[in-house]
Amino acid sequence: MNTGEKPGAVSISGDGEAGAMRGDVILRLSDVVKTFPGVVALSGVELEVRAGEVHCLLGQNGAGKSTLIKILAGVHAPDEGTVEWLGGPVSFGNPLAAVRAGIATIYQELDLVDDLSVAENVFLGHEPERAGFVRNGQMKRETAAILTRLGHGEIDPGRMVRDLSNAGKQLVSMARALSHQAKLIIMDEPSAVLAHDEVANLFRIIRDLTAHGIAVIYISHRLEEIREIGDRVTVLKDGRTSAVNLPARTTATRELVSRMTGRNIEYVFPPRVAVVGEKLLEVTNLTRDREFHDVSLTVHSGEIVGIAGLVGSGRSELLETIFGARRADDGTVVMNGKTIKGVSAAVRNGLGMAPEERKSQALLLGEPVYRNMTLTTFSSLGHGGFTDIGRELEAATRVAEQLQVRPLDVRRLVNTLSGGNQQKVVVGRWLLGGTKLLLLDEPTRGVDVGARAELYQVIHDLTATGVGVLLVSSEVPEVLGLADRVLVMREGRIIRTADAGLLTEDDVLDLVMAGSLHTNGDETT
Amino acid sequence: MTTARNLPVSWMRNVAWTRNLALVGVLIVLFVVGALIRPDLYSDADWVVNNTLVILQHSAAIGVVTVGMTFVIIGGGIDLSVGALIALAGVWSTTVATQSFGPGGMIFCALAVGIGAGLVNGILVAYGKLVPFIATLAMLVAARGLAAQISGKQTQISGDQFINGLARTRILGVPTLVVILIVVAGLGWVLLNRTTFGRRTVAIGGNAEAARLAGINIRRHTMLLYALSGLCCGIAAVMLTSLATSSQAAAAELYELDAIAAAIIGGTLLSGGRGTIVGSMIGVVVFSTITNLFAIANLPTEVQNMVKGGIIVVAVLVQQLQFRLKKRT
Incomplete structure (x- = not known):
């Protein structure tokens, strides 16, 4: 490198001296382990990237992809294991060091x-x-x-x-x-923000880069893209590499999917007999430009309907639109025979929502539990414009006991509670309001395994009292285990509706990632 | 569940009380400093009682404005137009035409002008989606301009004996203006702590998105908050007219800064969601006491303003320290 002036950054390849030959291994990770307080994010990850290749990283949400990227980008340091870059062991103290060494990361946001x-x-x-x-x-x-x-x-x-x-x-x-x-560019779901024809252009650029010896780590949920642009695939599952260096074009979809599933987390779903009653919610041809299109669904009293789909498939936007928090471009939402427009009308007609971002969308963190629970009901619990704190405490305590909120002290500040208990507070809010249909967006996000089982029980108990539930989750086993009926959503459209018993985890993953089993040419069950 | 009642109250309340006690401590320190500077005056009990009433009389108008300001800030906004609204309501209610309707007409006019201008603020912020800082800054400029136009830049003398008497009479030994402040602050406390209006204010300031998704009409409520602040300005306008027996377009200069400062010293979070009426009122009295102390000691007002600035900084630093300590536990 000549000093002083930056060498004409024009040279895409960084050609000449240090430039690795196409095919040389430039990056090698061995037995990388990373733990955060209470969570093992990575527990033994291998990765080998060669100059000039497109190396695809595949894995479900929570498999450890983000942590791995952050280690390569110098945001986190690994607890154990080695990172070899251009033949020598390295440890990047900060993101700038990684960039200076030649590893660039293009984040999704x-x-x-x-x-x-x-x-x-x-x-x-x-x-x-x-x-x-x-x-x-x-x-x-x-x-x-x-x-x-x-x-x-x-x-x-x-x-x-x-x-x-x-x-x-x-x-x-x-x-x-x-x-x-x-010399290495990491792309985290680059196609997620692009329209279809723009993806083709992205691929042209990636091919041009790799032709000049630059390596690309490509992360995507879309199998067809991996087949088109990828050279080799490494699969992550529960913080481990479950397969390394599979050929991207020839490995069967079924094998890729099975490497990603069969996770170790135990999902315990209590037994439940669904007693499905009359129709509560009817959504017809609901559309919001660029978010979701032509969605129709129904939820009955006592029924759990689950929506499976990836982040960015339009599921959270759909839920918020049904609740009236976003304005639909087309279509109708009818609850109990009344057309819903706006949040106030939704709440009045018995809809309730536990949003995806609990802390920023649902809770008053500086307020006690009972005031969070009575946020929709403090007016009706009071008289003539005055609040009745005694009645509020009583009502909140009753619901907290029913949902087994721990600790059982409704005067505590809500931000001193665990994630699972905070979620119970949000659900309890709607329970107090006599909600007939609950919209749950990622109800177990940030909730530990033990508390999940309790939340599942809470959801079951609700349906036993005739409440209908519309649930969204990126965790496929959760949707399959909880729901009576499953809608699979991909890129803003419902692509399959079926009874939960008729679908397997593999089926659903195939659908959300690759579109339809039939159009993909794979064998079907 | 009976145990719920035996457990300690939430720390938020504790923090508010610790803070208020600390502010009372500041008042005591200021009293002691005064006694050290002028032992001759402070040894006279009658003078001390009288001086205290002077301080409170001085706090009355700004205190009423601070009640409204506290609501607006807790609700996640800010109102920079209060001083200008007082001037506008003041001149409008003391024009020759308005004075012909007597004290009732003058008071009605002041309150109506305050509420009306506050509603304009509220509509701009809530429905026009203007940043509160900008909307109320524009109102500040415009209202002063309108006040100057109405008054023709002249001081308007109030010839009404009832209005002028408010600042010169006492009820049970307490100056009438102080009684008005106590009534307004008491109503404000009830409104904030015991009504659904107060609960909505805290909810919207604490987490507007959560409030919206809980079905609360945050736009209408935000609008009402600015109208409430305007109402307080109208009341304060009558009080100032009474004190000066006149009104002018330049009245109540920089009241917005004093009201905001008093609220913040009193523990109101500028980002919204937290604050108390009691804290704000003590904040007002602390400021008036400092002014009073400097007058007694014959010190220049420049020094006085520097001390006030220092107190604002210290108050906010203490607030941040409390938060940090609380997070650690």
Whole structure:
């Protein structure tokens, strides 16, 4: 490397001297272990990446992909095991060290500064400078050169990043990686934010990069993409590598899926006899542009309907729209024979929701348990505009006992409770309000295994009293174990509806990842 | 479950009380400092009682405004227009035309102008989705302009004996203006702690999204909060008119800063969701006591303002320290 001026960042390959030959192993992880307080995130991970290959990383939510990426990006340090980079052991103390060493990461939520220009983002933190002044001309020229190499010379380096589409922002992230002479680029679900034709362009760029010897770690849930762009696949399951270096194009879907499933976490679902009553909720052709399309479903009294789908499949948006918190572009929501528009109408007609982000969407963390429980009912529990704290305490305590909230002290601040108990508080809120239909978005997120079983029991008990439940979860076994009927959602559409007993975990994973078993040409059950 | 009642109250309440006690401690310190500077005055019990009433009389108008401000801040907003609204309500209610309707007409006019302007603030923030800082800043400028236009930049003398008498009469030995403050603060306390309106205010300021998903109409409530602040400004306008026996467009200058400072010293969280009326009221009295002390000691007002600034910083630092300690346990 010559000193002083940055070498024309134009050279995509970082060609010459240090440039690894195509096919050489540039990254090797052995027995990597990472624990966080109370959680083993990674317990023995192997990974081998060669120069010029697209190495795909596959695994369910919670399998440890994010932790692994963060170790490679220098955000976390591994507790045990070795990371070898370009032939020598390394330990990146911080993200900058990893970037300087040539490992660039493009996160799903693109980490760009919206109010800076394209060029300023590309060279953020390593601006070409002279005597403390940024050399804007040089920065723009080099950015233009990199963008041209990426096939997008038409993007003006002076443009504000805010004005770019997601695809454009992704290009800027890639240009930033190249400005650092990256030899390995990690892409975390890059296609999730792209439209279909933009994915093709992304693949063209990836091929161009790999042709110049740059390696790519590609993370995606979509098997067809892995088949199209990938060279080799490593599968993670429960923090371990369950398969390494499978050929991306020829490994059977069935094998890939089975490597990802059969997890060790015990899901204990108490037995339950569903007594399904009259129709409560009817959703017809509900549509919100770019989020979900033409969704129709019904939920009956005493019934649990589960929606299986990945993050980004539109499931949370669907739930919020049914609840009236988002405005539908088309379609209707009818609850108990009344058309629902807006949250107030939804609550009045017996709908309740436990949202995905408990802390930011449901709880008043600085307030005691009972005030969180009576958040929808404090008006009706009081008289003439005055609150009745005595009645509130009594009602909250009754529900807390019923749901076995621990500790059983409704005057405690809600943020001193565990995740599972906080979730009970949110469910209890709707129970107090006499809710007939409960919308549950990821009810067991951040809840430990023991408390999960209790929450499942709570949900069962509710249905026994005639409450209907519409449930969303990214954990397929949870949906299958809890629900009577399962809707599989992918890219904003319901692609399959079936009784839970007729589906297996593999079936559902196949559907959410690869579309339809039939169109995929695989053998069906 | 009876055990629920035997357990200690939540720490939030404890923190509020510790804080209020600390503020009372500050008042005692200020009293001692005064006694050291002017032992001649402070040795006279009658003078001390009288001086205390002077301090409270001085706190009355700003105290009423601070009640409204406390609600707005707990609800997650801020109202920079209070000083300007007082001036506007003051001049509007003392025009020759309004004075012809007598004291009732003047009071009605002041309150109506306050509520009306507050509603405009509220509509801009709640339905126009303007940032409260901007909406009320615009109102500050516009209301002062309108006040100047109405008054023709002249001081308007109030010839009404009833209104002027408010600042010069006592009820059971307590100045009438102080009685008004006590009544407003008492109603404010009940409104915040015992009504559904107060509960909604805390819920919206604490977590607006959670409140919305619980079915609370946060827009309408936000609008009402600014109207309430406007109402308080209308009451304060009558009180100031009474004190000065006149109104002018430049009245109540920088009241917004004093009211915000008093609320924050009193423990109101600027991000919303937490605050007490009692704390805010002690905050107001602390500020008035400092002003009073500087007057007695014949010290320049510049020093006085520096001390006030220092107290605001210390109060916020203490608040952050409390939070950090609480998180550790």
